[in-house]
Amino acid sequence: xxxxxxxxxxxxxxxxxxxxxxxxxxxxxxxxxxxxxxxxxxxxxxxxxxxxxxxxxxxxxxxxxxxxxxxxxxxxxxxxxxxxxxxxxxxxxxxxxxxxxxxxxxxxxxxxxxxxxxxxxxxxxxxxxxxxxxxxxxxxxxxxxxxxxxxxxxxxxxxxxxxxxxxxxxxxxxxxxxxxxxxxxxxxxxxxxxxxxxxxxxxxxxxxxxxxxxxxxxxxxxxxxxxxxxxxxxxxxxxxxxxxxxxxxxxxxxxxxxxxxxxxxxxxxxxxxxxxxxxxxxxxxxxxxxxxxxxxxxxxxxx
Amino acid sequence: xxxxxxxxxxxxxxxxxxxxxxxxxxxxxxxxxxxxxxxxxxxxxxxxxxxxxxxxxxxxxxxxxxxxxxxxxxxxxxxxxxxxxxxxxxxxxxxxxxxxxxxxxxxxxxxxxxxxxxxxxxxxxxxxxxxxxxxxxxxxxxxxxxxxxxxxxxxxxxxxxxxxxxxxxxxxxxxxxxxxxxxxxxxxxxxxxxxxxxxxxxxxxxxxxxxxxxxxxxxxxxxxxxxxxxxxxxxxxxxxxxxxxxxxxxxxxxxxxxxxxxxxxxxxxxxxxx
Numbered sequence: 371x372x373x374x375x376x377x378x379x380x381x382x383x384x385x386x387x388x389x390x391x392x393x394x395x396x397x398x399x400x401x402x403x404x405x406x407x408x409x410x411x412x413x414x415x416x417x418x419x420x421x422x423x424x425x426x427x428x429x430x431x432x433x434x435x436x437x438x439x440x441x442x443x444x445x446x447x448x449x450x451x452x453x454x455x456x457x458x459x460x461x462x463x464x465x466x467x468x469x470x471x472x473x474x475x476x477x478x479x480x481x482x483x484x485x486x487x488x489x490x491x492x493x494x495x496x497x498x499x500x501x502x503x504x505x506x507x508x509x510x511x512x513x514x515x516x517x518x519x520x521x522x523x524x525x526x527x528x529x530x531x532x533x534x535x536x537x538x539x540x541x542x543x544x545x546x547x548x549x550x551x552x553x554x555x556x557x558x559x560x561x562x563x564x565x566x567x568x569x570x571x572x573x574x575x576x577x578x579x580x581x582x583x584x585x586x587x588x589x590x591x592x593x594x595x596x597x598x599x600x601x602x603x604x605x606x607x608x609x610x611x612x613x614x615x616x617x618x619x620x621x622x623x624x625x626x627x628x629x630x631x632x633x634x635x636x637x638x639x640x641x642x643x644x645x646x647x648x649x650x651x652x653x654x655x656x657x658x659x660x661x662x663x664x665x666x667x668x669x670x671x672x673x
Numbered sequence: 674x675x676x677x678x679x680x681x682x683x684x685x686x687x688x689x690x691x692x693x694x695x696x697x698x699x700x701x702x703x704x705x706x707x708x709x710x711x712x713x714x715x716x717x718x719x720x721x722x723x724x725x726x727x728x729x730x731x732x733x734x735x736x737x738x739x740x741x742x743x744x745x746x747x748x749x750x751x752x753x754x755x756x757x758x759x760x761x762x763x764x765x766x767x768x769x770x771x772x773x774x775x776x777x778x779x780x781x782x783x784x785x786x787x788x789x790x791x792x793x794x795x796x797x798x799x800x801x802x803x804x805x806x807x808x809x810x811x812x813x814x815x816x817x818x819x820x821x822x823x824x825x826x827x828x829x830x831x832x833x834x835x836x837x838x839x840x841x842x843x844x845x846x847x848x849x850x851x852x853x854x855x856x857x858x859x860x861x862x863x864x865x866x867x868x869x870x871x872x873x874x875x876x877x878x879x880x881x882x883x884x885x886x887x888x889x890x891x892x893x894x895x896x897x898x899x900x901x902x903x904x905x906x907x908x909x910x911x912x913x914x915x916x917x918x919x920x921x922x923x924x925x926x927x928x929x930x931x932x933x934x935x936x937x938x939x940x941x942x943x944x945x946x947x
Binding site (some may be wrong): 384385387388391392394395398399401402403404405406407409410413469472473475476477480481482483484485486487488489490491492493494495496497498500501502503504505509510511512515518544548552555556594598601604605607608611612626629630633634639642643646647649650653 | 681682685686688689690691692693694696697699700711712714715716757758759761762764765766769770771772777781784787788789790791792793794795796797798799814815817818821823825826850851875878879880881882886896897898900901909911914918921922925926928929930933934936937
């Protein structure tokens, strides 16, 4: 009857409605993520005999994890994954920022630029990998044709461990900078023009405007783009898979590729699960680093 | 001053266009070349004796139209599901007075950002137990989760900007809360919903490893996996692969060309605020 009871009633139904609306997402996450996470850790503590899948799974404690620590191939693929992250995350950020700044110019005809920006993003990773594999082919590749035209000795890109790594980095950067550029362009377009006009009145150079206005205003967009990029970079699989298959030897193999090989080719689910759990840890460490950074910088700016 | 400005703009446009289009143009040119022309040193740029044989082979060597259909079904349905589920969640998190809103949001994002690749084995086993291997559902469900974080974020920031008066007015006119969501909030945030949908579609269209794992029957392969089936045992038939790639990227190119404005505009208008 009283007004408070009506309000109370409305609050309650709003809460129930909220739970109902969140339910589908929660259920999906439960089935597709939470339950698999639980089985992942359970599997990682058990050993399944790859030669006898019917056999009962044995509890082996942390054996699978200790095995990883003495497994050279695990360390190598982890190191390569970290290197891909370290090279391609800043690389894609720089190229993406450059593309976004270029794309933010006032073009009269917008569609060619927009399409040029979107196309690498819309191209599946495997396709990009295949195309770049071919760019870097020794005899028939276009890259070596350019090098030859410049009078340089064309190298065997994909059969040299170091060069193959860099070729893959170039391909990943090309592919990833597209979405990076989109997100940063979105950020750029929210910066009010008036800020630049005021700076121009004060006689600020374009470089000063970039450092004093663009970069600080762009920080939230850069931050979100970096988190998304890092999470994807830790999972790098498609492009090296298509370009080198992890070779030569296992020189360009990522952790995701090793896990895939261990589980789907060697059917060693126990060990593969332990590796996957370790990969999750790496991903957590990488992203929590960002989160700590934002919290610190938010504290600094007095938020 | 004006002259240099327009020059910068031209150079900017040229860089972006060349960077974006070069690989696609290169495979387009190659798809018309013959295998013998490809082995010539120095390499040729324009096809010397253009042929359509590679396209004929692309359609006959593998069921590429079937791959495409699989991709359309999987990407289309997972997009629809993802947008629906994310819209409901985003609505609850932005427009309802829920306790611990931010915590739920962070939790949702944290869980959904768990690297799916590391969950491949449990997912594979789960789908096998459910008898879903080689069915569309085995990919639709994970792809829905794959794009949930970004779709929820994009739509949440759009929903936030809609004045609550509009909703209240609709509810006074006898509309239910959920009715108001679909009659007022969603239509008004159409650009955001659209952007979310395109992001989800491209993510699903792009995915490779899960598609490789869950579908081992040739006629259930999606395009991204199907294309790799054109590889020979030892040699790479590049002209054939190029033709297949061109066939495979045409639909997504059309989609992007039609909706290009929406993608950039949608991310700009509300999207990524951090």
